[in-house]
Amino acid sequence: MAPSKSRIKVAVIGAGAAGLCAGRHLIAEPNQFQFDIYEQQDDVGGTWRYSTHIGQDQYGLPVHSSMYKNLRTNLPKEVMAYPGFPFEESEGRSFLHHTEVLKYLQDYAKHYGLYEYIKFHKLIENIRPLKQEDGSVEWAVSFRDVVTKEKETYIYDAVMVCNGHYSVPYMPEIEGLNDFKVARAVGGASSVLYLTNLLELNLLLSERGMPKLFVSN
Numbered sequence: 001m002a003p004s005k006s007r008i009k010v011a012v013i014g015a016g017a018a019g020l021c022a023g024r025h026l027i028a029e030p031n032q033f034q035f036d037i038y039e040q041q042d043d044v045g046g047t048w049r050y051s052t053h054i055g056q057d058q059y060g061l062p063v064h065s066s067m068y069k070n071l072r073t074n075l076p077k078e079v080m081a082y083p084g085f086p087f088e089e090s091e092g093r094s095f096l097h098h099t100e101v102l103k104y105l106q107d108y109a110k111h112y113g114l115y116e117y118i119k120f121h122k123l124i125e126n127i128r129p130l131k132q133e134d135g136s137v138e139w140a141v142s143f144r145d146v147v148t149k150e151k152e153t154y155i156y157d158a159v160m161v162c163n164g165h166y167s168v169p170y171m172p173e174i175e176g177l178n179d180f181k182v183a184r185a186v187g188g189a190s191s192v193l194y195l196t197n198l199l200e201l202n203l204l205l206s207e208r209g210m211p212k213l214f215v216s217n
C-alpha cells in the first residue's frame with residue numbers, strides 16, 4: 001500500500017468477526033483511511049477456525065480457537081449476521097454448525113475484498129505510543145512473522161484491537177485438581193478432546209509419556 005499523508009493509517013489486529021467488520025468499514029472510505037489487518041493465523045475467522053491441535057498450534061502459538069468439533073451456534077443465524085450480508089439459506093436451520101459460520105466469515109472477507117489487506121502469520125507483539133511534538137500520538141506496531149520469525153515495526157495513526165476474548169482458558173481452583181494429571185497434560189484447558197475410541201486416547205497418553213489411563217465424567 002502506498003503511504004499517503006492525507007489519509008489516516010490504521011492497523012487492525014485480528015481477522016476474526018470484529019477485525020473483518022472493522023476492515024469492511026475502513027475499506028468503504030478509501031479517501032479517508034489506509035489500513036492493514038494483522039492476523040497471526042493463516043486465514044480469517046478467528047475463534048471459528050476450529051483446530052485439532054492441542055495446547056499449541058503448528059507455529060508454537062497457543063491455540064486461539066475455543067470451538068469443539070460438533071459445536072453449533074447458540075444464537076440463531078438471523079441475529080448473527082452483519083447488516084446487509086445475510087447467511088445463506090441452510091434448509092431452514094437457524095442454529096448452524098461452526099464450519100458454516102467460518103464459511104460465512106470467509107465469504108464476507110471475499111465479498112468486501114479484505115483478503116488483500118490482511119497480513120497473515122503476523123503476530124502483534126507490542127504496540128507503543130509515540131508522542132509527537134504537536135501533542136498528537138502515533139503508534140509503533142511491532143510484529144513477528146510466525147513462520148520466518150522476522151520482526152518488523154510499522155507506524156500508524158490509529159490501532160483497532162480486535163484480538164478476541166475467548167482464547168484464554170479459565171481453570172477453576174478445585175482442591176486436588178493438580179493431581180488430576182490427565183486433564184492438565186492431555187487436554188490442557190483450551191481444548192476439548194474429540195476421541196472416537198479408547199485406543200485413540202491410550203495412544204495420545206503414551207505419546208505424552210503417560211502410562212496410566214484415568215477416565216472421569
Ligand SMILES: Cc1cc2nc3c(=O)[nH]c(=O)nc-3n(C[C@H](O)[C@H](O)[C@H](O)COP(=O)(O)OP(=O)(O)OC[C@H]3O[C@@H](n4cnc5c(N)ncnc54)[C@H](O)[C@@H]3O)c2cc1C
Pocket residue numbers: 013014015016017018019038039040041044045046047048064066067068071072073074075080122123124125162163164165166167
Ligand atoms: C465456543 C464459542 C461459541 C460461540 N458461539 C457464538 C454464537 O453461537 N453466536 C455468536 O454470535 N457468537 C458466538 N461466540 C462469540 C464469538 O466470540 C464471536 O462470534 C466472534 O467470533 C468474536 O470475534 P472477534 O473478532 O472478537 O474474536 P476472535 O474470533 O477470537 O478473533 C480474534 C482474532 O485475532 C487474532 N489475534 C489475536 N491476538 C493476535 C495478535 N497478537 N496478533 C495477531 N493476531 C491476533 C486471532 O488469531 C483471531 O483470528 C462464541 C464464542 C465461542 C468461544
